[in-house]
Amino acid sequence: MSVRRRVVVTGASGSFGRVAVRWLSSRGHEVHAVDLHEDPSLPSGVELHRLDVRKRGFEDLVRRLHPDALIHLAMVRRFGRAQAERYRINFEGTAKVFEVGRHHGVKKMVFVSRATVYGALPDQPQFVTEEHPPAAGRTFPEIQDLIAADLYVSGMLWRHPDIETVLLRPVNVLGPTVNTLLNRYLGRRRVFTVLGFDPVQQVIHEEDLGLAFELSLDPGVRGVFNVTGPGEVPLHVLIDEAGAAGIPLPESVIGLVKGRLGFPEIPKGALDYLKYPCTVDGSRFREAAGFTPARGLVETLRSVPRRRHRAS
């Protein structure tokens, strides 16, 4: 690390938040964690501010701290909550955080979207670049709030060119601590797949996501970036490496059993990600920020906590 920076991380008790706090504090940065919830795994030396980012206390904190950078990760990812509430937190909350940061002169703001915003569509090019529209809403309306937040943040780049806004769109994040839809899916003993489909997936290790956060803070880094890891493999390799058993079911049957018989409830649009690739081109971030994932493909795939250890 070259310079010690004062960084505010929102959503710090969430799974990506913990990665950011752990990584940045271990690299010597002064990290201020913001979350509504307590986090027992908080590294020593990191202060937790129990605040709602949409309320007054957050603005007071930013005014008082004058942080060098703000990393906004306070997002709801689960689909259990009402859509209107998700929208308020994910879209309106993001807009609020960026407005507070801008008003109080924060010169570096980082937001983490997902490569999933591009959508898993059969007529989509493989390895889409950042120029591609985030088209997931065509078949997956449940993530419109994330797409809206993503587009709002990318709008910061022309509305406020003096602020270094960094919008990261990482591929599937795997690792021992993160709690993503894919991690939960792979953590099951038996997972269903869509019969006759086995799309290519891209993965990145959670520690490499931490590295991506750190590099985003470097002066001069601004823009929209896909963040890719060590490579691509078909879905069944992910399932095999996680020690789970894939059960291929016809799509029509999945519609009937999801949410029952031990099968997870997932939105219909999410099924497309089990049918078609949603793969991106990560070269822009590699060039602009000098990012190279440190974890290899095998190591990344085996980082998912296993329910059942493989025989080998």
Place this chain on the structure above:
Amino acid sequence: MPRRLRRLFTGSLDRLVDDELRARHARLALPMNAYGYDRWGASQDDQLRMMALLRTLHRSYFRVESTGLEHIPEGRVLLVGNHSGQLAYDGMLIATTLFFDAEPPRLARAMIERFFIETPVVGRLMTRMGQLTGVQENAERLLTEEDAAVLVFPEGQRGGGRVWANRYRIMGFSQGFVRLARRTKTPVVPFAFIGGEEMCPSFSRAEPLAKLLGTPYLPIVPWGLPLPAPVKVHIHFGAAMRFEGTGDEEDDVILPEVRAVEHAVAELIARGLSERKGVFA
């Protein structure tokens, strides 16, 4: 259980994979990862198994003969020709020709209809073989980043699903491939595929019925299922054609070049038809 069945199936195919196949596949020098896949999802093992099956079709069933393979240059190339055969049997046999008969062997990467990608099992198999959704960006990336041999049928499904009355007639090339060739500085090798019309003739596209099934066309074949008859296949490759530019030129610049490639393919077809002794010989 499905996994065990699958292993039984792949295991029996693996017994057909011999040194000839392995040696030729190694010469493709494909960038494969630790799990034996390339970044597009093509699988080395599945390619070997499939080629083991297709070798018999290529040599004994269709007895494919080709001329002009020497026109295929090293490095990136667009292979452009007439489409026929209802279910992309032509693409399959171009791929076997490039794999078994070309020196050095090449992997043909076809731009395929979205419809095939959406079809369970078929889409997966195509991906494992190295075939891709037919969008311009995929072709461009393969050419510029992997110097691939990309197979294009610019007639699209109009040619693939043609009826008997239109046999060996060019149904109009779309212009995208010339723009792609210009932009990526890729030579175009025209080819004629002879035998595709007779192996699986169709008398109607049955479009109203196809629409109900969600397919672009539904071939009505004399023997019912659209399976190919054992006709003899001839493939003729012509001299490489080169186009310089950005790919963003006006139509009046691009269209004459499209017509030139159409003309080259039509001439190769005419020559191929006059040279062959019969449909089965």
